[in-house]
Amino acid sequence: MANSSTERSAAERRREEIEALLAADDRRDFAFAERGFIATREDPVIPRDSGGVASDLRGYDFLAGPPAETVNPSLWRQAQIITKHGLFQVMEGIYQVRGFDVSSVSFIDAGSGWIVVDPLTGVEQARAAFELATAHLGAKPVLAVIYSHSHTDHYGGVRGIVSPEDVAAGKVQVIAPEGFLKEAVSENIIAGPAMLRRARFQFGGTLPRGPEGEVTSGLGPGIPSGTPSLIAPTLDITRTGQTLTIGDITIEFQLTPETEAPAEMNFYLPAKRAVFMAENANLTMHNLLPARGSLVRNAKGWADYLTEAIRLFAGRSDVMFAAHGIPRFGQGELTAFLRSHRDAYKYLHDQTVRLMNNGLTPAEIAEEIRLPESLSKQWYNRGYYGTMSHNSKAVYQRYLGWYDANPANLWRLPVEEESARYVEAMGGAAAVLARGKEAAAAGDLRWAATLLNHLNFSGSGSAESREELARVYTRLGYEAEAGSWRNIYLNGAQELRAEAQPPRPAPFRPEVLGAATTAMILDVAAVRLNPEKAAGLACTLNIELTDTAQRVVISVANGVLVQEEDVVEADADATIRLTRPEFLMTLFGVVPAATLIASGGIGVEGTGGLYEAVAAAIEAPIGNFNVVVP
Numbered sequence: 001m002a003n004s005s006t007e008r009s010a011a012e013r014r015r016e017e018i019e020a021l022l023a024a025d026d027r028r029d030f031a032f033a034e035r036g037f038i039a040t041r042e043d044p045v046i047p048r049d050s051g052g053v054a055s056d057l058r059g060y061d062f063l064a065g066p067p068a069e070t071v072n073p074s075l076w077r078q079a080q081i082i083t084k085h086g087l088f089q090v091m092e093g094i095y096q097v098r099g100f101d102v103s104s105v106s107f108i109d110a111g112s113g114w115i116v117v118d119p120l121t122g123v124e125q126a127r128a129a130f131e132l133a134t135a136h137l138g139a140k141p142v143l144a145v146i147y148s149h150s151h152t153d154h155y156g157g158v159r160g161i162v163s164p165e166d167v168a169a170g171k172v173q174v175i176a177p178e179g180f181l182k183e184a185v186s187e188n189i190i191a192g193p194a195m196l197r198r199a200r201f202q203f204g205g206t207l208p209r210g211p212e213g214e215v216t217s218g219l220g221p222g223i224p225s226g227t228p229s230l231i232a233p234t235l236d237i238t239r240t241g242q243t244l245t246i247g248d249i250t251i252e253f254q255l256t257p258e259t260e261a262p263a264e265m266n267f268y269l270p271a272k273r274a275v276f277m278a279e280n281a282n283l284t285m286h287n288l289l290p291a292r293g294s295l296v297r298n299a300k301g302w303a304d305y306l307t308e309a310i311r312l313f314a315g316r317s318d319v320m321f322a323a324h325g326i327p328r329f330g331q332g333e334l335t336a337f338l339r340s341h342r343d344a345y346k347y348l349h350d351q352t353v354r355l356m357n358n359g360l361t362p363a364e365i366a367e368e369i370r371l372p373e374s375l376s377k378q379w380y381n382r383g384y385y386g387t388m389s390h391n392s393k394a395v396y397q398r399y400l401g402w403y404d405a406n407p408a409n410l411w412r413l414p415v416e417e418e419s420a421r422y423v424e425a426m427g428g429a430a431a432v433l434a435r436g437k438e439a440a441a442a443g444d445l446r447w448a449a450t451l452l453n454h455l456n457f458s459g460s461g462s463a464e465s466r467e468e469l470a471r472v473y474t475r476l477g478y479e480a481e482a483g484s485w486r487n488i489y490l491n492g493a494q495e496l497r498a499e500a501q502p503p504r505p506a507p508f509r510p511e512v513l514g515a516a517t518t519a520m521i522l523d524v525a526a527v528r529l530n531p532e533k534a535a536g537l538a539c540t541l542n543i544e545l546t547d548t549a550q551r552v553v554i555s556v557a558n559g560v561l562v563q564e565e566d567v568v569e570a571d572a573d574a575t576i577r578l579t580r581p582e583f584l585m586t587l588f589g590v591v592p593a594a595t596l597i598a599s600g601g602i603g604v605e606g607t608g609g610l611y612e613a614v615a616a617a618i619e620a621p622i623g624n625f626n627v628v629v630p
């Protein structure tokens with residue numbers, strides 16, 4: 001059982017371990033991060049096209065000195081490495097712009113033009129990176145863009161590099177792993193609003209950047225605020241071993257589905273003896289389940305694909321580069337790195353399952369599991385983004401789900417009801433506040449957070465109890481080695497201190513929904529249907545999208561919206577004729593359906609008023625729901 005003295009000694013042990021590691025640091029990672037530096041941007045500000053700032057490269061200048069008291073020194077070291085910015089030569093003919101964005105863009109010289117790999121998150125950052133490369137390496141056309149995987153920081157800036165017109169005209173190939181577009185659109189769409197809200201914690205987007213605020217995401221610099229874009233791939237990679245020649249460069253691909261992303265791939269350049277590891281090998285242990293939320297990833301599959309990559313590529317490579325972090329130089333170095341990094345994921349998976357099969361529950365496994373020292377002393381296996389703690393819970397979740405099999409946890413009271421009873425059982429609000437302060441003063445921060453959180457959710461919280469918890473979260477954030485955990489705690493503290501906000505609808509994002517299939521759009525509509533508003537509504541509608549010649553049937557009954565594509569219902573109550581943009585805008589309440597029906601923009605044949613009633617029952621989710629307060 002933990003008490004304040006064992007908690008404190010655990011914190012001391014963690015600190016001593018990090019101090020010993022720092023003392024023994026051979027600074028190889030710093031040398032790799034600086035190797036091949038050519039130049040950086042003269043103007044540190046990358047402006048956003050719509051006004052304001054997309055990236056400010058001065059944001060991390062504070063890291064130049066020794067670690068601040070308010071930042072874990074291991075995270076400080078990590079942040080110094082991953083925020084180095086500029087154009088770097090990885091080797092002859094391979095260049096990267098790093099530090100302009102959370103991810104890095106790579107430029108491969110294919111003789112008559114560039115192959116551009118993973119064009120960052122925002123159009124502005126990507127354009128700035130390409131301008132920097134052009135200024136120092138000379139102007140060349142872009143022959144191809146490669147998206148290594150389906151996350152937005154690997155394709156969002158594409159229009160800063162190439163135009164959709166050039167892609168449509170066949171001047172530029174856009175290459176991606178099989179399933180890329182579906183995954184890119186779908187991963188964040190159904191659960192998008194909740195994920196976006198939770199992402200604010202993981203990335204600390206509203207925290208000031210600095211020693212008392214955001215110190216990177218742990219994976220790369222913080223998420224910048226550039227303009228996102230997407231151009232659909234023109235060529236899918238469908239199997240490992242597939243090769244492609246662009247200009248005078250031949251590429252061998254390795255598909256790695258369901259690793260860091262549902263659709264992802266590594267590749268090898270035989271002529272360069274260089275391997276690109278996408279986001280499968282990083283300068284940190286990655287997330288099996290990010291705090292923002294996602295489908296849980298496959299730790300075993302991840303390790304297995306790293307094993308395959310070592311077998312396929314390591315023996316033929318002198319250089320490894322990737323979409324985040326730093327390159328590694330030398331066959332021995334990169335092979336040892338890939339093996340050790342693979343072992344970290346394999347150990348995490350295998351030992352979580354072993355403990356799980358011995359009856360340990362997620363919190364117990366997270367407390368017990370630690371990498372062996374031979375792995376944990378490697379900086380790149382440490383948890384700056386994912387951690388052994390929350391990743392082991394993800395492994396458990398993938399196999400067994402949220403329930404720990406204890407009947408007491410099968411049907412627990414919701415947090416507010418439970419908290420009210422705890423506070424009452426512990427002698428009331430004043431007693432809990434006093435115990436929370438005592439725990440905080442003794443350095444028993446996790447228990448202090450539990451006590452004060454119960455108090456704040458009990459209905460008896462106060463400005464004082466919120467401030468006490470904010471201080472506890474701040475101390476937990478300052479101690480955290482993971483950039484992600486630091487952001488989570490500091491964002492929690494910030495929200496505890498903020499004024500209560502009225503609920504706001506989640507932003508409508510036509511640029512994302514517009515790229516989705518009609519079936520996906522209707523899936524989103526279905527999860528936004530309010531059954532109270534749809535009570536008594538029972539109808540079947542044929543929808544004819546006049547601009548795309550597509551037909552769908554939607555039925556609403558029992559508070560459920562059901563869709564069928566490419567069919568027509570002979571007994572439908574009505575047929576609705578409209579364009580796809582009109583369908584999107586009316587279904588999600590941007591324009592009232594009644595307005596377009598009255599103006600004749602939308603045609604209705606059959607019973608009137610039904611489409612308006614369906615649209616009226618679909619409501620926007622709350623974009624700013626409470627997290628740290630009831």
Ligand SMILES: [Zn+2]
Nearest residue numbers: 103151153279
């Ligand atoms: Zn990424």
